[in-house]
Amino acid sequence: MKELLLIAVGSAIVNNVVLSQFLGICPFLGVSKKTETAAGMGAAVVFVITISSFVTALIYKFILANEALMNKGIDLTYLQTIVFILVIAALVQFVEMFLKKSMPSLYQSLGVYLPLITTNCAVLGVALTNVTKEYGILESVVNGFATAVGFLIAIVLMAGLREKIEYNDIPKPFQGTAIVLITAALMSIAFMGFSGMI
Amino acid sequence: MNKNVERLYNGIIKENPTFVLMLGMCPTLAVTSSAMNGLGMGLSTTVVLVLSNMLISAFRKVIPDGVRMPAFIVIVASLVTMVQFIMQAYTPSLSDSLGVYIPLIVVNCIILGRAESYASKNPVIPSMFDGIGMGLGFTFGLTCIGLVRELLGAGQIFGFQVLSLSWFTPITIFVMAPGAFLVLACLVAVMNIVRAKMEAKGKPLAKPSGCLTGDCAGCGHAAVCGGKTQTETKTE
Numbered sequence: 377m378k379e380l381l382l383i384a385v386g387s388a389i390v391n392n393v394v395l396s397q398f399l400g401i402c403p404f405l406g407v408s409k410k411t412e413t414a415a416g417m418g419a420a421v422v423f424v425i426t427i428s429s430f431v432t433a434l435i436y437k438f439i440l441a442n443e444a445l446m447n448k449g450i451d452l453t454y455l456q457t458i459v460f461i462l463v464i465a466a467l468v469q470f471v472e473m474f475l476k477k478s479m480p481s482l483y484q485s486l487g488v489y490l491p492l493i494t495t496n497c498a499v500l501g502v503a504l505t506n507v508t509k510e511y512g513i514l515e516s517v518v519n520g521f522a523t524a525v526g527f528l529i530a531i532v533l534m535a536g537l538r539e540k541i542e543y544n545d546i547p548k549p550f551q552g553t554a555i556v557l558i559t560a561a562l563m564s565i566a567f568m569g570f571s572g573m574i
Numbered sequence: 575m576n577k578n579v580e581r582l583y584n585g586i587i588k589e590n591p592t593f594v595l596m597l598g599m600c601p602t603l604a605v606t607s608s609a610m611n612g613l614g615m616g617l618s619t620t621v622v623l624v625l626s627n628m629l630i631s632a633f634r635k636v637i638p639d640g641v642r643m644p645a646f647i648v649i650v651a652s653l654v655t656m657v658q659f660i661m662q663a664y665t666p667s668l669s670d671s672l673g674v675y676i677p678l679i680v681v682n683c684i685i686l687g688r689a690e691s692y693a694s695k696n697p698v699i700p701s702m703f704d705g706i707g708m709g710l711g712f713t714f715g716l717t718c719i720g721l722v723r724e725l726l727g728a729g730q731i732f733g734f735q736v737l738s739l740s741w742f743t744p745i746t747i748f749v750m751a752p753g754a755f756l757v758l759a760c761l762v763a764v765m766n767i768v769r770a771k772m773e774a775k776g777k778p779l780a781k782p783s784g785c786l787t788g789d790c791a792g793c794g795h796a797a798v799c800g801g802k803t804q805t806e807t808k809t810e
Contacts, residue, residue, distance in 0.1 A: 561755035
């Protein structure tokens with residue numbers, strides 16, 4: 377339990393996926409103009425990353441690194457990148473269809489963001505990190521969920537800040553993306569303060 | 575041949591992926607803590623880009639239009655896996671410092687973007703030169719950003735101490751995560767000035783088309799996304 381808590385705090389706050397790993401920069405900069413849309417995107421990412429880390433962990437454990445196959449000298453782990461990216465793409469499509477059919481209200485709020493996440497590097501990044509760190513299935517799910525919560529925290533904070541700085545007097549060359557990046561840098565400095573926690 | 579030279583010029587200068595198009599920002603931020611890492615990441619992306627452009631161009635008439643995205647992704651992912659293993663075998667220290675960002679070349683916008691917008695419509699040789707041009711442009715961009723960060727953050731260039739520590743106090747933050755955002759912000763600001771100047775001269779630069787602007791039009795993933803991004807950003 378303690379170990380799981382450490383993984384969770386570590387990936388949600390200390391090694392924040394956006395502000396210190398630079399994964400998922402695209403939606404972080406693109407969909408952070410309003411707090412509401414940012415929260416929607418963040419929620420969709422939490423949903424997808426949690427499911428996808430569970431599924432990829434299952435696939436890794438029972439197919440790619442299958443013990444029976446391993447004992448026969450067949451090592452399929454080299455296929456991880458190819459398998460994971462395809463599984464994630466298919467999974468997101470499936471989740472989208474499933475939500476549309478059976479949970480229309482949830483689809484209303486998350487639906488638009490789902491296709492955006494298909495090739496979000498954070499999703500693949502988490503799946504690969506789970507393998508590199510040799511996490512089991514439960515640990516992978518916790519790590520995925522926590523990483524995504526970290527993303528949610530970062531994107532919602534960023535959206536709040538952007539709503540505030542929108543009316544500020546910014547030097548012309550820094551208007552637009554540049555000031556957003558400066559804001560991200562300051563947030564990143566603030567998050568560095570957590571690095572002593574673990 | 576002329577067309578091939580034009581492709582190289584286009585990739586390295588006119589539509590430089592880092593400075594002009596602002597594509598592939600995740601690796602740009604993540605691996606430029608030193609010039610060497612930037613160079614290594616740039617070159618490995620170049621290898622994948624050239625090979626994937628050639629393969630996709632060669633198979634462009636065989637791949638059915640409906641499944642072209644998954645097909646491209648499989649091709650790119652296989653090439654990335656190969657490059658990853660080659661790097662693990664011959665440059666283990668570089669492979670360690672780039673870590674998870676090597677397999678993440680798969681989701682780099684530049685690669686699928688070029689596959690979608692150039693290689694799937696043009697013959698093999700021009701596609702190859704397009705890949706070389708874009709790849710070298712990306713390498714150039716990453717190395718430059720890496721140089722700046724390494725120089726300010728450690729006083730080194732490619733690992734050699736050029737600014738003596740007797741009078742220079744390294745601004746360590748530049749080799750850490752916030753430095754990446756700061757340097758990129760300044761780069762974007764400088765490019766905004768250049769862009770305004772060129773526009774005044776009547777020679778406007780190509781528009782940034784990457785994720786940075788929140789517009790996925792230039793990115794091959796737009797096809798996977800179903801182009802919903804554009805409408806989404808418009809409604810915002």
